[in-house]
Amino acid sequence: MRQPITYLLHLSHPLIAGTHQNRHYIGFTYDLPQRLAMHHAGKGARFTQVAVERGSSLELARTWEGGRATEQRLKRQKNAKRFCPICRCFDL
Numbered sequence: 001m002r003q004p005i006t007y008l009l010h011l012s013h014p015l016i017a018g019t020h021q022n023r024h025y026i027g028f029t030y031d032l033p034q035r036l037a038m039h040h041a042g043k044g045a046r047f048t049q050v051a052v053e054r055g056s057s058l059e060l061a062r063t064w065e066g067g068r069a070t071e072q073r074l075k076r077q078k079n080a081k082r083f084c085p086i087c088r089c090f091d092l
């Protein structure tokens with residue numbers, strides 16, 4: 001049986017909605033290559049669909065072992081940037 005993987009996508013351009021901007025998406029899947037292909041095709045989730053429509057590219061920043069519980073634990077912290085190796089590089 002496949003193990004679930006939680007993943008972090010980093011957007012090349014932040015998505016701006018009202019006063020919020022966000023350039024990360026956290027999700028989980030049992031089939032990461034297929035899930036990433038869907039995101040890149042603009043079919044994975046509303047958030048990444050809009051990002052792709054606006055010309056953002058999506059980059060897989062990192063993954064964790066675990067499914068929904070891991071995803072929820074990371075999302076609750078509301079600071080995906082902290083987990084993102086790409087953003088950390090930009091901040092240096």
Ligand SMILES: [Zn+2]
Nearest residue numbers: 010084086087
């Ligand atoms: Zn990032």
